[in-house]
Amino acid sequence: MDIRKRRYALVIDSRKCINCKACVVACKAENRVPIGDFRNWINEERQGEYPKLRIDFEPEQCHHCEHPSCVRVCPTGASWQRKDGIVLVYADDCIGCRYCMIACPYDARYFDEESSTVGKCTLCSHRVDKGGIPACVETCPSKVRVFGDLDDPTSRIHELLATRRYHVKEPQTGNGPQLYYLV
């Protein structure tokens, strides 16, 4: 296994999301996320007037950007990016300055009061490195998220991005986000 030949990403089919929060609790358990903090979440948009109404859900987490601004602003190098694209925080080096939280265009990071460090989605790198998939991807009843390697032409996400229309959030930041939302 050579991580340098991989580029992990998530493809998200928001239409299939029913806001059941299974992914949020799975993440909480898998990554021991403190109460009140979240590494993934579901955006909710409700609009219209009775009886012409609409609800849209959109799961979100760290976008594991190509050019992560959180990594750029980190004064100690605690925020770093693996060659496979996964953005992590090395807690030992984190001084809790929270610059990264301000720099993140997606508000994907939180401050863990107990350890005085910043926490965020790791794309369950500890599972991925053993050949598994992130907990949020696995537990989802409607399989909204598809996890995979963009550099693998046989992967499901490669196929989805080649055949379906999609968008990314806040592309103007130049961060190169790697959460692809199907249209």
Next chain:
Amino acid sequence: MGTTRMDRRFFLKTAGAAAGSAATVQVGCLTYFKKGRSASADRREVPTTCELCPNKCSAIAVVEGGLVKKLNPNPENPKSRDMLCARGNAAIKQVYDPDRLKQPMIRVGARGEGKWKPVSWDEAFDFAAKKLAEVKAKYGPEGTLWSSTEGFQEVFFKNLGLAFGSPNLVRHPTLCLASVNLAYSATFGTVPSFDLLNSRYVIMSGANRFESIITPDTMDLIGGVMERKAKLIYLDPRFTVTASKADEWYPVKPGTDLAFILAMIHVIIAENRHSKEFVAAYTTGFDQLVEHVKQYTPEWAERETEIPARDIIRIAREFSDAAPRSLYYAGRRSSWYQNDFQMRRAQAILNAIVGNWDQLGGMVPNAKLPKGEFLFMPWDEPKAPRVDEIDKHFPLAAKGDGVYLKLRENVLSGKPYPVKAWMVYKQDPMNAMPDQAKTLKMIEGMDFIAVIDVQMSDMAWYADVVFPESVYLERTDPVEVMPGIWPAVVYRQQVVKPIHDTKPNLEIVQGLAKRLGLSDYFDFTIEQWVDAEFKELPIPLAAEHMKKHGVWAASGQPSYGKTLTPDHRFVTKTGKIEIFSERLQEAGYDPLPVYSAPKQPPENRFRLILGRVGYFTHANQSNNVWLNEFMKENDLWINPKPAARMNIKDGSYVTVTSSVGAVKLRARVTEEIRPDCVFMLHGFGKKSKMQSLVYNVGASDAVLLETAWDQVSGNAAFHETFVNVATA
């Protein structure tokens, strides 16, 4: 930048390894530190079966250092298919909940005052046995009531009640789906499954499958609606998540769904769209139906339901065109109105006349699997009749389940005989039954109340003695066969040892039985019981397989059409699918569904409608810290028009008053509900202080609901209450 990081990690790793202070994780050619992740040499994975709702999903528990760390979905179970919902994931917190019951307790203050004395198991058993013996001596064994809800160990509790000699076992169905079960049984002789995976056209009345509970039906529907282009028509006074995903949503006037269904039948028959071959071969009473539905025109139904007649006609046409791959879906918690049984019967009849019985994408009779039985000493049948007089009032209802609300009326009146002890397993009648004040009165009238539960429910809060049950991750339970289109067997095995002084229900039952002189009936261990069940499973090396996998599913494709043979006899009086039911007629009910318009709320009052959200199961789990995060209190949904009229602001407190009670909670002013209804979610406003996150937070619908039931099944009618709303 990444490279320098890795290099630095590598350096640190060398230094760290030299110090021997932390484990290392191998990643590709580089090795780097991972703080806080121990090598977890004691890591175990134990397959088991979730208990947080009745769906029985398979889970794989990850145990590290003796603690349950994670529950992963088990893809082998066709009834959970590689998913665990929010509740399933949060089951870990059930084990480590600071609020959970940790030892037996006996009440020392007044009932509901919350003063408890922790006692030994012996003391608790002796106390309960003495009280039960006193009641038995005074009122006979029928003076005891045994309430329980669905659970793998429920069987032991019920058996204790029966062995004790009480006819008064009462279970959850009449607070749940008794009307659906009875309506389908009366029509088809059985309650089928719905093949949503293959259906092309689905109609749902209020069965909020994308929001209120997550099961394979939910997953099939999402796949169907989003990927396979199945059409979903959804009727609900509220714009739910299901409504938002449906192709068409109709905010039906509450209580008029029956008119919509009858008009659909009218259109299908008038336009000759029914399946003539199927109707002729397998049904009886179609001719009476033809006459019966002539009166129910789409134009008439439009006035009743507020669904345009042209839409009713179009939906009826689309539904029959898609048949047999079309469904009117039955749903769960079907307890809404006093004519609920007839509304479900009409659905069953509509399904029958388009011939979607036992077809791909239609309704399918459940396939079953055999399971062994542990043979134990039989007891004498209880001599006394049931206190709810089920034979007299609900002759068609399921005898073993009883009828909750009628039972409460009779216990309160002391007729036909007094009931003075109440044993409860896993159920919370305080929140599950409408009209909490009445339930409290019933509690006051009891000489003795004992509750077996994993948490201090509101019912437990009012008990005299509380027996703490071990949570499911701490127990081995009986084997459960799940009939269905894809039948399966699931097994729940102990993942971790109980962390508090708790016992599985079987041992609690045995402790009581011993002191009641009933030990002979419970002279076995859970292992012996389970082994006997394993023996007749159609699985090679069943015990080994179940312990290793936690689930076994019949492989291969489901077979449709097994009941569609000329000599098949349906389990009905005529042996056919009964559109016109003589059995109903003989029992004094309408043999075909007759519509009667529901009462409407007077001016400035609202119909109270209820619902569930899939973070919680009924009144459970709102105190689970991982789930409570999503909803800390419930609120009252009210449409902006009436809200503006009454000067109710979003988020402000309102007082809601019915004829039986009043509550205070926040208003949620939302477009997502009809102006003539208000809605609140179940499971808040707890009276038990050991539900610390939801004690006195929000409100319990049980306080407001009036006592009403479906005439045929005895199912509680939860949507018949009108309320006043005012700023608080």
